[in-house]
Structures are given as structure tokens and as C-alpha cells.
Amino acid sequence: MTQQVRVAVFRPDDDRLASAVELLESLGATPVPDPMLAVEPTGNLPGGAAYVVLTSKTGAELLSTAGWSPGGTTLVCIGPATADAARAAGWSVDRVPDEYSSAGLVELLRDEVAGERVAVARSDHGSDVLLDGLREAGADVSETVLYRLTLPEGAGGSTVSAAGGELEGVCFTSSLTVENFLTAATERGIRDEAVVGLNDAVVGAIGEPTRATAESHGIDVDAVPDRATFEALACLVVERAAPTYHD
Structure with missing residues (x-):
């Protein structure tokens, strides 16, 4: 039986989120959409x-x-x-x-x-x-x-998933998505647990500034693509998070 690869994505709730979900599904992952930007x-x-x-x-x-x-x-x-x-x-x-x-x-x-x-x-x-x-x-x-x-009202369901160890991967597309994720987790009183959950998953950052922001908050970043596009980021995170991946 193939293990589920659940990947959180934080893009704005428009065509960017829809295309991100479609891409992750095409890669065999289960998207966990949680818009962190309005x-x-x-x-x-x-x-x-x-x-x-x-x-x-x-x-x-x-x-x-x-x-x-x-x-x-x-x-x-x-x-x-x-x-x-x-x-x-x-x-x-x-x-x-x-x-x-x-x-x-x-x-x-x-x-x-x-x-x-x-x-x-x-x-x-x-x-x-x-x-x-x-x-x-x-x-x-x-x-x-x-x-x-801004942080959309009601955002942060993925922080609960992270705290519960229910994510295999996440795709941070900017420093602000990292910061808003942590804000949403803090509002729920689960910031520390969410960070632990992230560090048990494959954390992807779209570029070096986003990596630096994540790491400054104690989040270990596992994947930064050579090209700063969501497609490259998603492909790298899914590759690393998939059960068939070997370092």
C-alpha cells in the first residue's frame, strides 16, 4: 500500500492555489491547502x-x-x-x-x-x-x-495538522508565509508543537530569504529549488517526502 504524502501549500486563495493543488495532485501528493496570504x-x-x-x-x-x-x-x-x-x-x-x-x-x-x-x-x-x-x-x-x-481570517488549519504529525511536506513560498504560519499556530496555542511537526516533515522554501526566515524561527529547511518557482519547489518537496526517496 502506498503511503500518503500530505503536503501543505499556503498560496493566496485564487488561481495560484488552484494550480498548486492541481500540481501536487499530479505529483501523487495529497494537497493540504491553507492560504496564508490575502x-x-x-x-x-x-x-x-x-x-x-x-x-x-x-x-x-x-x-x-x-x-x-x-x-x-x-x-x-x-x-x-x-x-x-x-x-x-x-x-x-x-x-x-x-x-x-x-x-x-x-x-x-x-x-x-x-x-x-x-x-x-x-x-x-x-x-x-x-x-x-x-x-x-x-x-x-x-x-x-x-x-x-494580510493573514486571512480562519487560516491555520495546517498548523493543527503539523502539530499532530499529519504532514509529510510543506511548501513555503515567501518569508511572510512562514511568519503567518507561525502567527496562526501561536493563536491556537500550538506554535512549539507545530514547529516540531514541521521538523519531522520535509520543509521546502522557495529561495534563500525564505529559508533564512524559517531557520531563524527554529524550522529546519530540507529543500530549496535551484529555480524560484512553485513548480520546482513542489517537485522537490514531493520527491524528498515520498516513501521511495533515498538521500
């Missing part, structure tokens, strides 16, 4: 700049809905999902870094933005790495908060 748009739009940097699919979609257009600016997207959303809006994407992270964006632009205005449009939980790195490269940087990320 999107609250601010209505803000980036002003004129030589470069506009988008760091999420959500940001691109919100700008498209608001009728914003990049015009003649150089449009930079953090990764393929963001770039696909931008192209779906009818925009031309000029640049995508090889590494889908704030550090990757800085590496991509550092040699060309001195003296240029760069507008970074993102959530209220963006990393300072991007702003500081671009400023150190000589850019005139502005930040536009397109949306706030």
Missing part, C-alpha cells in the same frame, strides 16, 4: 520612471485592472509568472533576471541604472535588498505599494 489592493500606481520593476504576478494583474500601462518605460519582471501576467495585459516585457529574486534583479540592473529613475511596484512586504541594491548602483528609486498582504 491581497488588499491600495489603488496606488507607479509614477513616471525610466524603469518599472514588478515583483509579482499579483502586482501585474492589479496594474492591468487599473488600466495602467508602462508606456515607453523599460519593464522589468522578477520571473516568468510575473512576465506572463504582464504580457497577458498586453505589455512588452524588456527584462527578466536569471535568478528570480530581489538579488537577481539588482544583479541584472546594477550596471545600467546609475542616474535613472526606477519605480519598484510591489507589496508592502518587499525586501530592502532590492531598494538598497538599486540605490547603491546609483538609481533614483521610488517604491509604490500596490497591495498589502
Whole structure:
């Protein structure tokens, strides 16, 4: 009899969660969906700049809905999902870094933005790495908060599963998903038990910043994919968590 591989996923409750569940099922895992992020748009739009940097699919979609257009600016997207959303809006994407992270964006632009205005449009939980790195490269940087990320009401069922040893894997897709997971566990009075349960499972982090956040809270991270995409993360976690996996 094949052992069940239950994997918690924390993506926002929209098409991203649906596609994540579908992917995990296709990999033979049993998804445990528990959205840890809710999107609250601010209505803000980036002003004129030589470069506009988008760091999420959500940001691109919100700008498209608001009728914003990049015009003649150089449009930079953090990764393929963001770039696909931008192209779906009818925009031309000029640049995508090889590494889908704030550090990757800085590496991509550092040699060309001195003296240029760069507008970074993102959530209220963006990393300072991007702003500081671009400023150190000589850019005139502005930040536009397109949306706030909050903990959805009722989130945290997966913390109970973790505390009860009922998860074989988890997929953390940002530092905020780690923090919100722990907040939800704390609200239930089971934070320590949930962390113990995570450390008995295969914990996946989408990138090094997410790994660092998890480990700073005593969570052992077992899997970080080479490419910062959910597909790569899910495949790696399921591979490690499956009974047939051998280290």
C-alpha cells in the first residue's frame, strides 16, 4: 500500500492555489491547502520612471485592472509568472533576471541604472535588498505599494495538522508565509508543537530569504529549488517526502 504524502501549500486563495493543488495532485501528493496570504489592493500606481520593476504576478494583474500601462518605460519582471501576467495585459516585457529574486534583479540592473529613475511596484512586504541594491548602483528609486498582504481570517488549519504529525511536506513560498504560519499556530496555542511537526516533515522554501526566515524561527529547511518557482519547489518537496526517496 502506498503511503500518503500530505503536503501543505499556503498560496493566496485564487488561481495560484488552484494550480498548486492541481500540481501536487499530479505529483501523487495529497494537497493540504491553507492560504496564508490575502491581497488588499491600495489603488496606488507607479509614477513616471525610466524603469518599472514588478515583483509579482499579483502586482501585474492589479496594474492591468487599473488600466495602467508602462508606456515607453523599460519593464522589468522578477520571473516568468510575473512576465506572463504582464504580457497577458498586453505589455512588452524588456527584462527578466536569471535568478528570480530581489538579488537577481539588482544583479541584472546594477550596471545600467546609475542616474535613472526606477519605480519598484510591489507589496508592502518587499525586501530592502532590492531598494538598497538599486540605490547603491546609483538609481533614483521610488517604491509604490500596490497591495498589502494580510493573514486571512480562519487560516491555520495546517498548523493543527503539523502539530499532530499529519504532514509529510510543506511548501513555503515567501518569508511572510512562514511568519503567518507561525502567527496562526501561536493563536491556537500550538506554535512549539507545530514547529516540531514541521521538523519531522520535509520543509521546502522557495529561495534563500525564505529559508533564512524559517531557520531563524527554529524550522529546519530540507529543500530549496535551484529555480524560484512553485513548480520546482513542489517537485522537490514531493520527491524528498515520498516513501521511495533515498538521500
